[in-house]
Amino acid sequence: MHVRLERVGVTRGDRVVVHDVSLQIPTGAWVCLIGPNGAGKTTLLHALAALIPYSGHVALGNQELSHMSRRARAQQIALVQQDARLPSGMRVADYVMLGRTPYISYFGREGREDRSVVADVLDELDLLGLRDRPLDQLSGGERQRVVVARAIAQSPALLLLDEPTTALDLGRQLQVLELIRGLQHASNLTILSATHDLTLAAAYADHLALISCGALVAQGTPRDVLTTATLGEHYGVALRVIHDDDGGLAVIPVRPPAAETDPRTN
């Protein structure tokens, strides 16, 4: 599902949080939003999830987002929030089944197809063994997989991820991101995520979009966007970007000289 943002803006109260963001996300691509805190990344994701009003145009395929019915939107777009709330004590399978809500009528019950989709999703995310486990008995990594599973159960065309790897250790981070990449390739899922971790963003995203102070200031491949100059200007800190032979990329903070800041030597 090709996604096109045209001059999207979000105003909260009298504060302009996002202005004039135009972005193209090709079908099946993973675009990652990066940028300092408060830049507007989460706001942009929430606008796309139709949680807050926005100005401008957002097109999903050839449909205008604001013209789509609530139900149609829920069937196309899934959001994984930063602090997803997990109802305590609910079983994993029941929680993931909640993702099928857009396909069930108001007073209806889940049907055979819903159960089969949930079973498939649990299988893909390696959660079959945990299907009867209560949510509060899951580890951090398992929890994140479950939250992603619920979003995938919506059978979306566009997956929005807000900081999917915060609070996970490196191993879990990679596991979750690999899973998402697997889903991306298997179902041609279009993904828009927001993250703080520049190195991981560079490793997994096809394109990066740097948001700073509500505006889109740079976009392109990770190599194009993650330059010392660009990052230094918008993050306001000294950084060094290094490339390795396999095409990998890492962002390394440059610490100021010791003599100037270490109080012990002064």
Add this chain to the structure above:
Amino acid sequence: MTTLPAIEVSASEPAALPRAHARDALWLGLGVVVLFASMLAGLFVGAVDIPPQDIVGDLVSRMPLVSMHSPLSHVDQAIVWQLRLPRVVLGALVGGMLALCGAAYQGIFRNPLADPYLLGVASGAGLGATIAIVFAINFTFLDFQALPLLAFIGAVLAVGLAYVVGRSVGAGRSSTTLVLGGVAVAAFLTAMQTFIQQRHTEQLQLVYNWILGSVATAGWGQVTTMLPYALLALVVILLHGRLLDVMGLGDDAARTLGVRTNRVRLAVIGAVTIGTAAAVAVSGLIGFVGLIIPHVVRLLGVRTHRTLLPLSMLLGASFLVLCDLIARTVVSPSELPIGVVTAVIGAPCFALVLRTSRVEA
């Protein structure tokens, strides 16, 4: 809509009932049995000693095509069928409704301390009842007596007022502003009620008795008064079982799943208000049932509202029937106010629940 890739559908999944759902069904069956047993106990046990086998004998003697004399005296027959039976049925209806509404509110407000009186229902009903008692209003309108009618109207108006106040406060109609609106309205209405009571202290005892709650009843009048509203509330709330689970994810997540959160909240609050107002109108303010029973059900491991709601209803009904049994037998020939019994049993239970379960954030 993208389709999932061609993974072989595991043959075992959809056909067999998942183990967890079978367990839920078992609890429901058990709940029905417990309710039936409680109601039977309520019929057989009372202030007067009437042997259960004689009660059964009396029932048999009334069946068509049976010509047998009843083993019960006229007074005993009247006691069992005119006093105990309607009382037990009313107790089950009120207890079930309060527990169901409590569970629904705990779900919709995502707050384990919610009870059906949350949005000012109690104060509104109390004010309506106080007005009816103090000004000796005695009309009968369309078969509804003044006291329950005014209590009902008071309850519904209070919630409406809470809605209006809550809406004017917060930008979004979130649950928090609604609850705060309810607190404000409850405080105001309680103050008005106290004011009226103070100026008419002769009726203080009557008002107080009403507030303490009672399922004492004569005949089926109160059951038939309450029944249509209770059924309406029951049906609407039970049908929202799945949606309450979705709402438990938070407003934002629910909206991304295509749910109209404000509408769902309105529907559930409306149904709970009608059901609770009907219960309060006929039985006063019985506390703890709506608060405790859903937690007890959760302790059994039932977490999805699809099962939590009906099981709370069954357990709440049984609980109140048994509390009423205690209330009308322990200090015979007097009766304890049923609110006292539910509190004495309910408060320690609540403390236990807090200790053994984690409170949701």
Add this chain to the structure above:
Amino acid sequence: MNNWISRQRYRVAAGCVAAVAIAAGIGSATALTASAAASRCPQRIVSLSPTATESLFAIGAGHQVVAVDSDSNYPASAPRKSNLIAYSPSAEAIAGNYNPDLVVVSYDANKVIQQLRQIGIPVAYQPTAKNLAVAYSQIEELGSVTCHHATSVAVVRTIKRQITAIRRTVGTKARTLTYYDEISAPPYDYAASSRSFIGQLFGVLGLRNITTASSGFPELSDEYIVKASPKLIFLSDNEPNDGDVTIASVVHRTGWSSISAVRSKAIFDLNDDAASRWGPRVVVLMREISTAVLGYVRKHPHA
């Protein structure tokens, strides 16, 4: 699934028949409406009203009374049951334990009136009398339902006569006297206003209440009482379990020393029980009041 049902066919059918029979049985049981008791003289009366108890014994129906509530302490010979509480009665227990053919109630708690009537027990409902006329008619009503009509009429006549006599001895002496009848002590100064039943008794003797509020028992502020400076103060809250207010404690209340009644020590205890009932002992109450008034007038002839 279908095979299973057809196999259980007979059991299902039997279950349905049983259910219908039970329903029919219950239906017939609940459809029966209680028939009113035959109109003969009740021999097993239960009284849940202290006032009615006094009246029943006064009109000669005492031997027909089998149980009275815990507050019915007069006369002492009444069969008082300490666990029979008028504010929270159990209709079932009353019916089962005493098998009454008449129950007298002054306060409808727990829908006890409806419940008793539902099971065929006649109930006489005699709430607090608004005035003497109602009190008299209640005594006569008791007389007619207990087959002591003539006696009850005579009792009422006697009461009227005695009250008239008391009124005559007081004459017009009380016309300038103001009074305050305290139901409960500060900080909740509840007074009996002139519209309450007891206030009307005072009115019969010509006394003027310091408050004529429409509600029978208004809460007065200390200031109001001090400003009104009643000439007489009566205490209806002097029982140990009902306020335990002594005359001495009233004298020492802050700010009350300027009140006329306090200065001239015109503070009187009233018999608590008599003051809260509206039966034959209203005469006792009026005697207490007239004694206080006459004593005061004697000491302060120019008041």
